[in-house]
Amino acid sequence: MQNTLTVALVQQACGDTREANLAESVKHIRAAKALGAELILLPELHLGPYFCQVEETANFDLAEPIPGPSCAELGDVAKHLGVVIVASLFERRAAGLYHNTAVVLEKDGSLAGKYRKMHIPDDPGYYEKFYFTPGDLGFKPIHTSVGKLGILVCWDQWYPEAARLMALAGADLLLYPTAIGWNPDDTQAERQRQLDAWITVQRGHAVANGLPVLTCNRIGHEPDPSPNSQGIRFWGNSFVAGPQGEFLARSDDQSCNVMIVELDLQRCEDVRRIWPFLRDRRIDEYGGLVQRFLD
Numbered sequence: 001m002q003n004t005l006t007v008a009l010v011q012q013a014c015g016d017t018r019e020a021n022l023a024e025s026v027k028h029i030r031a032a033k034a035l036g037a038e039l040i041l042l043p044e045l046h047l048g049p050y051f052c053q054v055e056e057t058a059n060f061d062l063a064e065p066i067p068g069p070s071c072a073e074l075g076d077v078a079k080h081l082g083v084v085i086v087a088s089l090f091e092r093r094a095a096g097l098y099h100n101t102a103v104v105l106e107k108d109g110s111l112a113g114k115y116r117k118m119h120i121p122d123d124p125g126y127y128e129k130f131y132f133t134p135g136d137l138g139f140k141p142i143h144t145s146v147g148k149l150g151i152l153v154c155w156d157q158w159y160p161e162a163a164r165l166m167a168l169a170g171a172d173l174l175l176y177p178t179a180i181g182w183n184p185d186d187t188q189a190e191r192q193r194q195l196d197a198w199i200t201v202q203r204g205h206a207v208a209n210g211l212p213v214l215t216c217n218r219i220g221h222e223p224d225p226s227p228n229s230q231g232i233r234f235w236g237n238s239f240v241a242g243p244q245g246e247f248l249a250r251s252d253d254q255s256c257n258v259m260i261v262e263l264d265l266q267r268c269e270d271v272r273r274i275w276p277f278l279r280d281r282r283i284d285e286y287g288g289l290v291q292r293f294l295d
Contacts, residue, residue, distance in 0.1 A: 005039060006260065021047045044100070086175055087177075100132040102151045106145060117132060118135040139165035148170050221233045240259065
């Protein structure tokens, strides 16, 4: 594992067509490489609009196998530029069996591994349980030329257990491709509370595990295809936090941009030496965590 790593987060809006979204992502990947990036993270389901606002069987036509066309196209870009790319895809595993899956394309264009989203929400505007089967690959870091990547996806962000298990399995970084936003009907105060909670819990994962956290969200307003709501305004605010939860970079809620951060990976070793949380865990007393609730 190298001592420094230059990472990039691509914060982008996602339009109606796969071709345009892929072209936008590739444009930013090329820009990130030109700025020295070795590892590039894209938002959740970045090849199309966030279709989970409605339950519609026709949307299953958007899914693809892994490996498949998007892995091949992004793999070619990774190989041409010599970068590692983390992308988020709608995986068709079989008829009636689909996953929300993050893939890692290695510098040689090969598929280094994939992670299937484990925690699946089912809320107004986020009807993901209709589309996605919970992941079955576990919380296992993906080994790459730039380190062991602990990849989790969006709703996984709220669960400290997921981050901890990735850390215990040896992850060097925690990465979260994301699609989250505001209900336009919410007050400004409620929007701020939601955003602050989202940022705070992830910074907590960085602190508790002594690891950098990379979170890449989409931006823009996407209308609800049904008449049931005003859609979602994705709140951006992609960020990178260091192993003590400190902001190393943070975007706003509107800009389409590429954030470049040089991570000092040696700091993770240093921080874990002064805050040895893994040493002091009371693993003999945590049995209750495998129960739904302690009545």
